[in-house]
Amino acid sequence: MISSEEELVSLEEVASVLHAYAGPDDLRERPARRRGSQWRPVLLAAAAVAALAGASAAVAAGLGAFNGISVAQNTQTGTIVLPAAVLAQVKQQNATAAKWSWAAQLLPDTARVLGKMPDGSLVYGLSDTHGNLCTIGEAAGSCGPPLSRSHPITDGFGNTGSDLIASGIAMDGVTSVSFTVNGTPVTVPVKNNVWVYEQPGSNADGADCIMAQFADGSTVNAFPEVPCP
Amino acid sequence: MTMELAPDVTLLASRANSGDSAALDELLAELRPLVVQVARLVVGSGSCAAEDAAQEALLDVSQGIRGLRDPAAVRTWALRVATRRALKVARRERLLRVRSESSVEELQVAAPTGGREAALRQAFNRLPPRLRATAVLRLQAGLTEEETAGVLGCSVGAAKSNLHDARRRLTQALTEAGYAPAVQQTKGELS
Numbered sequence: 388m389i390s391s392e393e394e395l396v397s398l399e400e401v402a403s404v405l406h407a408y409a410g411p412d413d414l415r416e417r418p419a420r421r422r423g424s425q426w427r428p429v430l431l432a433a434a435a436v437a438a439l440a441g442a443s444a445a446v447a448a449g450l451g452a453f454n455g456i457s458v459a460q461n462t463q464t465g466t467i468v469l470p471a472a473v474l475a476q477v478k479q480q481n482a483t484a485a486k487w488s489w490a491a492q493l494l495p496d497t498a499r500v501l502g503k504m505p506d507g508s509l510v511y512g513l514s515d516t517h518g519n520l521c522t523i524g525e526a527a528g529s530c531g532p533p534l535s536r537s538h539p540i541t542d543g544f545g546n547t548g549s550d551l552i553a554s555g556i557a558m559d560g561v562t563s564v565s566f567t568v569n570g571t572p573v574t575v576p577v578k579n580n581v582w583v584y585e586q587p588g589s590n591a592d593g594a595d596c597i598m599a600q601f602a603d604g605s606t607v608n609a610f611p612e613v614p615c616p
Numbered sequence: 617m618t619m620e621l622a623p624d625v626t627l628l629a630s631r632a633n634s635g636d637s638a639a640l641d642e643l644l645a646e647l648r649p650l651v652v653q654v655a656r657l658v659v660g661s662g663s664c665a666a667e668d669a670a671q672e673a674l675l676d677v678s679q680g681i682r683g684l685r686d687p688a689a690v691r692t693w694a695l696r697v698a699t700r701r702a703l704k705v706a707r708r709e710r711l712l713r714v715r716s717e718s719s720v721e722e723l724q725v726a727a728p729t730g731g732r733e734a735a736l737r738q739a740f741n742r743l744p745p746r747l748r749a750t751a752v753l754r755l756q757a758g759l760t761e762e763e764t765a766g767v768l769g770c771s772v773g774a775a776k777s778n779l780h781d782a783r784r785r786l787t788q789a790l791t792e793a794g795y796a797p798a799v800q801q802t803k804g805e806l807s
Contacts, residue, residue, distance in 0.1 A: 395783040396736070396790060402755035404736045409657055409756060412649035476679075479637065483644070483678050490671055611708070 452497070452514035452521070455534050455558035458580040459499050459512055469498050473511060473523055491515035491530070493523075501556055502581030510581070512556065522556055534558035539599045540582070540609045544592060551589040555582055560601050564609075566594035574600075629690035632681045640681060643690070644674060650691070650757065651677060651698040657752045658702035660741050669705035673698040695757055696767045699749050706745035732795050739789030743782055750778035 453459040469477065477493045484490035498513040501522065510524045521530040522541055529543055534556070541555040542564075551568060557577040564582045565574040568591045575584045599609045625646050631639030652670040659666035676697045684693055740748065746768070753764045754775075765775040790796075 394787065395780075396787045398755060398783070400736070401740075401751060401783065401786065404733055404740065405657060405752060405756045407733070408737050408740070409653040412652065479640075479678065480675065483675060484671075 451518045452533050453499070453512060456501070456512070456520075456556060456580050457559050459501060467498055467500060467511075469495055469511060470509075476523060477513075491517040491519060493521055493530075502554075502579060502583070504552075504554060504583060510554065510556075520556070537607060538609065539601070539607055540564055540597075542594075542597055542610065544594055549588060551584075551586040551591045553584040553586075553594065556580055557582055557599065560603070561599045562602050563600045564597065565600065566597040568594050625690060626688045629681070629684060629687035633684050633687055635682065640678065643681070644678060647677060647690070647694045648674065651694055654695060654752055654757055655698045655702040655705075657756060658699060658745060658749045659706045665705055665708075666702075669702045670698075672705070673701040676701055692759070692763055692767065695753060695759065699753065699767055703745050703749055706748070732790070735790055735793040735795060736786060739786045739793075742789070743785055747778050747782040747785070750775055751782045754779055 474495060477495050481492050484492055493515050494513055498511050500509050501512040502510045504510060504524060508524055510522055513521050513523065515521055515530055518533065519530040520533045520541065522543065523529075529541070531541055532538060534540065535558070539561050540557045542553065543555055544551070544553045553566075553575075555564065557564065557580055559580065561577050563574050563576050565572065567573065568586060568589065573584060573586075573594070575582045597609050599607045601607070625643065628639050628643040628646065632643045651673050655670040655673045656666040659669045677694050680693075680697060684690060686693075740751070743751070749768060750764060753759045753767055754761070759767065761772050761775050765772045768775060768778075770778075
């Protein structure tokens with residue numbers, strides 16, 4: 388049993404090991420990004436369809452990224468033009484990512500409108516060169532693997548300084564999203580593949596236990612890494 | 617042994633905060649070693665997930681700079697952003713390891729061949745992410761106990777307790793690996 392300060396490994400020694408273990412100052416080169424096996428076939432199928440149609444690789448990636456999201460498929464009648472502020476964000480992201488050969492680039496040509504935020508601003512979906520589903524609005528964006536039964540929603544939580552704002556995309560069949568904010572349970576309905584939640588006067592900037600409820604009554608823990616109390 | 621930033625980083629943060637993209641590039645260059653190494657250590661140096669987390673943390677910093685209220689606090693703010701991102705990835709990776717060891721990708725990086733340092737690294741990688749984050753913030757990033765508590769969103773007491781718990785677990789692991797745990801500590805350092 389270790390009980391005294393003198394018996395513990397020293398702070399200096401731990402610091403020394405951390406310093407050696409921290410690695411280089413910049414990101415390490417690495418092989419192609421890991422992809423979940425459950426959606427790789429979707430991407431391959433999308434690529435095949437696109438090749439037959441003579442479409443671009445970018446559009447192929449977009450089809451895979453939007454798999455299972457009807458609102459994205461139905462509204463896509465042609466390439467949309469991203470507003471200047473959003474396009475500037477995309478360009479900035481790509482300029483940052485260009486510093487690493489393995490980092491994905493966002494594909495603005497795949498953009499489509501997914502929904503609206505409470506303030507009326509639009510949320511756009513687009514794909515990246517790794518086939519991820521990316522959502523972007525006027526303030527921020529994020530990317531993740533395409534939606535699937537085990538990963539049926541995206542989430543974005545942020546605080547404006549006075550209000551908690553949360554939103555995300557849900558795949559077809561998801562009827563509501565639930566989570567807890569500072570221990571209080573919240574359930575948000577999904578409309579047209581989009582869920583949006585606002586909590587005025589809140590200092591929270593995140594949530595726990597984010598679950599997706601399907602129309603068939605089943606429930607999926609959408610982000611197992613986020614703990615459930 | 618801690619990572620220092622150039623003195624004009626506050627100015628860069630202020631300019632980047634106002635939308636100056638050239639200043640943002642310079643700021644990211646200044647913050648990159650700090651953000652990358654902290655994210656990497658919290659997730660587990662040598663894994664692909666750690667490099668992903670580091671990149672995502674840099675993007676978080678890039679996206680969040682416009683919302684930074686106090687440019688003078690940019691270093692601590694960047695550490696908070698990097699730590700939160702890294703903790704999220706570290707918890708996910710931990711679950712993956714529990715579910716399937718083979719699903720975790722490793723990078724080919726130089727590792728110590730053995731001995732006490734290797735045992736300590738191995739033990740560090742087995743620490744819960746929050747204990748790793750506390751140790752990294754205190755011992756690698758050089759934050760005070762108060763700053764560490766602020767970054768982790770916990771009390772100073774909890775931050776102290778985390779570091780003590782981390783050392784206790786590391787000591788236990790060294791002992792089990794056949795090494796004498798205690799090495800004399802220099803007084804006055806890292807208090």
